[in-house]
Amino acid sequence: MSDQEKTGGSASSAARANAAAESVTTSFGHEPLGIRGAWLAWVQDPHHRPQLPWSEWHYWWQAHLLDCLVDAAEREAEGADAVQSGLSPWLALAQRHLRGIRLRNFGRFPNMFFDDMAWLALASQRAEALARRLTGHGLPPAETALRELGRRLLAGEDELGGGMFWNTRRQYKNTATTGPGALFFARAGDHERAQSLVDWLYETLFDPEQGLFLDGIHVPNKGQEPSVTRDIWAYNQGTVLGALLELGTKGGDTGGENANLERAAALVDAVDRELTVVVAPTGTEKAETRVLKAHGGGDGGLFMGILARYLGLAAIDSRLPESTRATAGRLVRDTAEALWLGRDARPEHGRHPSSQKQPHLVFPAHPGELASSSYPPGQPVELCTQVQAWTVLEAAHRVTKGN
Known part of the structure; x- marks a missing residue:
């Protein structure tokens, strides 16, 4: 690719x-309870019911939205060398979002x-690090989140030989917690703990036939055997991939100096083989292309986007084989292209179609279909799938810029 094409x-x-x-931010964002300085996202647009303190709000959807706000702040800061005097608009919104999350979480x-x-x-870890890099000082709500959450994540037990529990009932250990937990500790510099979590996943929840990670394992009652839930979800592969890349050769694993990177390359190949689907983008003359498989709406409406985030990191990691980087980059770019081709431009809710305001975009739940199929006009649009599309498009930008 020439420099001009790359630019x-x-x-x-x-x-x-x-x-x-x-x-996403204009369609779903609001000040919870009208409190200035706080910001949160509705779980659907338009929202019809009044929001009460106990209304559904999806804590973990908000966490991934925060990750996207950091993506946008990073993108906006590209090429900036000098320390800024204040927060950029996206980082300022991330700060308000953290305040909104804490407010809504009582x-x-x-x-x-x-x-x-x-x-x-x-997400808080990334927000704090970016704020410190750009402004020379941290992000207070992110610092508070890291202090409070970091203590909780350290509270692991040794049942079943390691891993992290799904919730405080401590009856189920899963990849959905252990993967991001390992990545968090790796980024925090606790490589030994992170490596131990990754190794436990490979020993306990890795399916060698598919090359992918299973959902989780139940802690048995006395006298019973542990039972494994064998569901495979895209997002679980993404966070383990992220942890492997972050650890690299720093984890002190016993499989050799490059074992984590070799595992990462094998995981990218398995994703390409097992978690993709061939689509011909609806309503276009585009040829068939292989994209990441989505998991519909609800919580599943974020799964593919999370995988794309970490494939995007693999695509620009020079330590990986060229073929692995090419595969990861292709999956991210082609998935982003399919989502973009399926978008629908609609007037903001409550505005007349002739309004001069910029229409907002709605993205499909599945790459390869049209947004008007996922969300017919007049039907509520879910926050999760729109954050997913945003995540994929930010990942595609990092891949394009990095290559």
Whole structure:
């Protein structure tokens, strides 16, 4: 790719990511209880019921939205060398979002689900690091989140030889907690703990036939054998991939100096083989292409996007084989392209179609279909799938810029 093509592609991918960012934040964002300085996202747009303190709000969806706000802040800061005097608009919104999450969670960051807390800890970790890099000082709500959540994530037990529990009932250990937990500890510099968690996943929940990770394992009652839930979900592969890349050669694993990177390369190949589908984007003349398989709406509406986030990191990691980077990059770019082609531009809810306001974008739940099929006009649009599309488009920009 020539420098000119690279620059043009990067600009185009940045514009797409920014369009998704603007659409999600303007369509779903609001000040909870009208409190200035706090910000949160509705779980659907339009929302019809009044929001009460106990209304559904999906803590972990908000955590991934926070991750996207950090993505946007990173993208906006590309090429900036000098320390900034204040927070950029996206980082300022991330700060307000953390305040909104704490407010909505009754004045605290922890909840009963360790996977939820791991997701928010990861996003807070990135927000804090970026704020410190750009401004020379941290992000106070992120620092508070890391302090409160980090203590909770350290509270692991040795049942079943390691791993992390799904929730405070401590009856189920799963990849959905252990994967992001391992990544969090790796980024925090606790490589020994992170490596132990990754090794436990390979020993306990790895399916060698598919090359992928199973959902989790139940702690047995006395006299019973542990039982494994064999469901395979895209997001679980993503966080383990992220942990493997972050650990690299730092984990001190016994499989050899490059064992984590070899595992990462094998995992990318398994994803390409097992978690993709061939689509011909509806309503276009585009040829068939292989994209990441999505898991519908609800909580599943985030799964594929999480995998794409970490494939995007693999695509630009020079320590991996060129073929692995190419595979990861292709999956991210082609999935992003399919989601972009399926978008639908709609007037903001409550505005007349002739309004001069910029229409917001709605993305399909599945790459390869149209948004009008996933969400016919007039039907509520879920936050999860729109955050997923935003995540994929930000990952595609990082891949395009990095290559």
